[in-house]
Amino acid sequence: MGEMYLPGATTIGVACKNAVILASEKRVSYGYMIMSKTGKKVFRVTDQIGAACAGIMADMQILIRQMEAYSKLYELDHSRRISVRAAAKFISNILFQRRYFPYITQTIVGGVDDEGSTIYILDPLGSVIPDKFAAVGSGAEIAIGVLEAAYKDDCDLEEGKVLVIRAMKSALARDSASGNGVDLLLITPDGIKEESLAF
């Protein structure tokens, strides 16, 4: 994956015990211009699944809107909730169809289902990679170092949140394309809670 696909942002996903945390910072930059300080790059998809993206805002919004629509159709058709894997695979199909003129997005799909809490990382061409924690975007190299060192299997939601904020703070301090605060998506079997932090 060449530099041209690396989108300016820091986006993190962490699977905790019975919960998933997705986080993205709020800066939208067009080269050296900060276009917006309130861009939202974390999205609710269903009551138990969310997605967080790095890349071109238009592409991620269109992609997630399709994911939301098809997840709803799936739930009506199958009379049960869509699994995180199925939702991720579905997005992967859309991305792969556009292989030669791709959506410029890196996506982390995360949620809680029968399999437990899982996250999947999708590159612009549609690969689906399961993981326990992940970071994408231009701040990913900084954030992943913090996650790698401090992530613990089966950490609870609060521990996970502390970890995500620490990783975010490091990335936002040193990556010029990221900043202006963080949006959080806290996904548990009871539903999704959204939080915003300014720092």
Next chain:
Amino acid sequence: MAMFSQPGAYDRAITIFSPDGRLFQVEYALETVKRGSTVLGIACPGGVVLAAEERPTSKLQDPSFMWKIFQIDDHIGAAISGLSSDARILVDHARIHAQSNKLTYDEPIDVEVLSKRVGDTEQLYTQHGGVRPFGVSIIFGGVDKSGGKVLQTDPSGACWGYKAVAIGAGSDTVKEVLEAKYKDEMGLDEAVVLAVECFAKIIEGKLEPQKMKIVTIPSDTKKFTRLSNEDLAGYIAKAGIA
């Protein structure tokens, strides 16, 4: 034909309703199924059983050739009654739907979703011009995320879920046995014995393994499994019929 009110103009094209709101061609297709050979499906906590009565038409017929119970995917089978050539078309559709679900969502198709997809195809043939309905009913049985499932579709495209069901010429008799003897907490072995008991009521002469075909899909393996004649002989002995 006394059972139908005023056939005539309204039984030619299937897209035309009769004055009392019926589609005669669809009802005639259901008659085809009523004359078909008997097949049944049983769902229980231990898995799913699909069974078909076999009547060899010739001594030289290949006894291993299956044309009443088809495998749709690893975890789903279909038992058919009616025109077997029509059934093969729907079975091909079902197999494609199963694989396409896997490609789209990376998970095996639900039995209910599959039955509805096939029902959708059947419905098209009750509404378009220049075609006739499928002369076949299908029992889909399989094990998916929600456990063992048995569903039935008919030529109208309608689709129902059952704990146990039968279609074909002997279906009324078989359904009576099923209703009397079905238990909610049956194991798979008990369900196969129940299927054998059902056939004991409708098969003429001595009950022998070669007069039936049985397939199981156990809840633990979720794999379509054909029972051999030796297996069937064992179950016939267990049922106490010989």
